[in-house]
Amino acid sequence: MTLDERKARVLRAVVEEYIETGMPVGSRVIAKRYRLGVSPATIRNEMADLEDTGYLDKPHTSSGRVPSDRGYRFYVDELMPKKKLTADESRAIESLFRTKMRDVVSFLREVVRVVSETSHYLGFVLGPDCESVTFRSIHILPASSEKALLVLITDIGFVETCLIESDVPSEELAGISEMLSRNLTGVTMDRVADKAYSLLKEETSRYAMIVDQVVEFLRSVTMSEGERLYVGSPVNLLNLPEFRDVERLKGVMAAIESNGILKAILTRSHDETSPTIRIGVENEDESIRDISMVYGTFSAGSTEGKVGILGPKRMDYSKAVAIVSMLEDRLSGYFARNR
Amino acid sequence: MTLDERKARVLRAVVEEYIETGMPVGSRVIAKRYRLGVSPATIRNEMADLEDTGYLDKPHTSSGRVPSDRGYRFYVDELMPKKKLTADESRAIESLFRTKMRDVVSFLREVVRVVSETSHYLGFVLGPDCESVTFRSIHILPASSEKALLVLITDIGFVETCLIESDVPSEELAGISEMLSRNLTGVTMDRVADKAYSLLKEETSRYAMIVDQVVEFLRSVTMSEGERLYVGSPVNLLNLPEFRDVERLKGVMAAIESNGILKAILTRSHDETSPTIRIGVENEDESIRDISMVYGTFSAGSTEGKVGILGPKRMDYSKAVAIVSMLEDRLSGYFARNR
DNA sequence: GGTTAGCACTCTCGGGAGCAGAGTGCTAAA
């Protein structure tokens, strides 16, 4: 499963050339642009071998070669150089952490925007999951004569709020919140609503109005799994020749938007090496078999989230890895600081 | 500028047929499908007249007619039937208001989603603007030993939160928030940060740490103009024949995403009739001259927001108007209830 | 034996040519 020196250099040249141009690459270009010191004919022989062993494909009998999924895989595993981000790119990413974000949701949206922008592909973030996030405290604040504001804070600094109807006097609201906070601290979010209900059920008669609303709020926070996934804008994909065909774009978009698919993949994966790379067929799901993704994990308190990039198979893996690695690091730091 | 009875019927038939099929429509189809009681030849004469007066266009010398922007305009002004939403459509919209939303931002995002879905075009919402939203109250809650949570509530029920560093004891935090709330209530959001600063500057020495952060938070809330515009996913547009050409889609997407454009149009417009319809060239901005938009205004407290639909010129205006009208109404109601 | 030049072969892509189909405009008759 290993390749001799020269074959490896040819494969690398083909992959990099193809990543850059998007057009099948011929022996001529390789010989000219990548100084391997041999003639096109020799390159042709090597390419034929690489095709036999499955590292390269031919779109048709007689046009240049294109890396196969296996070829990309070998490239990212063995040949790919470690690219550094340009000053501009790292500045764009760092700026995320310099300006204070008001809440985690807008922060993660902003992360997605920056990832899409610097990678020129499609960025996404999967937020930490509820099952391992725990309750820290709840506050019930009087908001007007008939309204109160519920404010929930979790251990990783997520804040959720909700306006409810309430005519309960503010001292009693404070009492309830204090009691809930005291008893629920450390409980995981998926169990918090039930636990709150049992704590509050004796009070039901006195504060019936707000008890239901508080429990419903806690439940809805847990349920809002759907909102964990943030995906960037697909404008960048429109510039890629592989998405000239609207149908293909539609397929990918549908898959991503259907939301379940990407999330399932990301939550299922407990991966080995730091940024995970999924190339074409390596993706479980049919609908994204002709694109690639690069994603990594960041830790947020007791749990973790994912950040990644979706792009064509001929994506600039090296840069994608650099971006994802940097974000894994910075995001973990961010959540550690903001606990 | 008026049309005789039969010309009007022909124009209406052409517009509706074109909206439905997206293909240039010929005299034959009109005669067959729309019982006007005359032959294709007569229709042809009428169509020729309509072309002379600028209501119809011909893509090329000898193919069917297509409505011109002026034709669409006449159609929406004079000919368009008032469509009712189907049961499914109104149910989808009503469901927005039945399930309790946790915060205004996710609520508006959800509105955008539903609008896109029921219209099959691209929905958008422009939230109320800061200059006319006023401050209601602020709370500074202890969140952990070195953190505090700022919670800001505005008169229309918008809630913004932010975690800050703080080692100030909770009683004093309560004192500060109480003082701020008392003095700032009713102040418009664009002036609140400065006012807060002058209120707090005497305390600067004692609570230097948090004073700056509070002021910065208030300032950033005002600044977050950029987040006021919510735009749906453009997947629906991919299904339209007019966006088969990727370039066109790219143009529109870029214009929308650049954010300033759409917002400028919406904030500038103080329109006459309830749902405003902008057809093709009627749009000020070059980049959206070949699409149409239908949007309306909803009131939120002392200020207002916009909700609308972006689609091809041959969009189903009648349905778009129905959707927008319904939302103008419901959203105004929603913000009135949730003050 | 590995490397290279040469050459025949294959396949795509772009530009006509030709043809069916759809639709028009005009004319003349009802």
Add this chain to the structure above:
DNA sequence: TTTAGCACTCTGCTCCCGAGAGTGCTAACC
């Protein structure tokens, strides 16, 4: 005023051809 008829126009499709790019193979070369 309406309509039938007909010549005309323009598109879209298919087929065909030639140019160009690239390959695989063979035979010569170092």
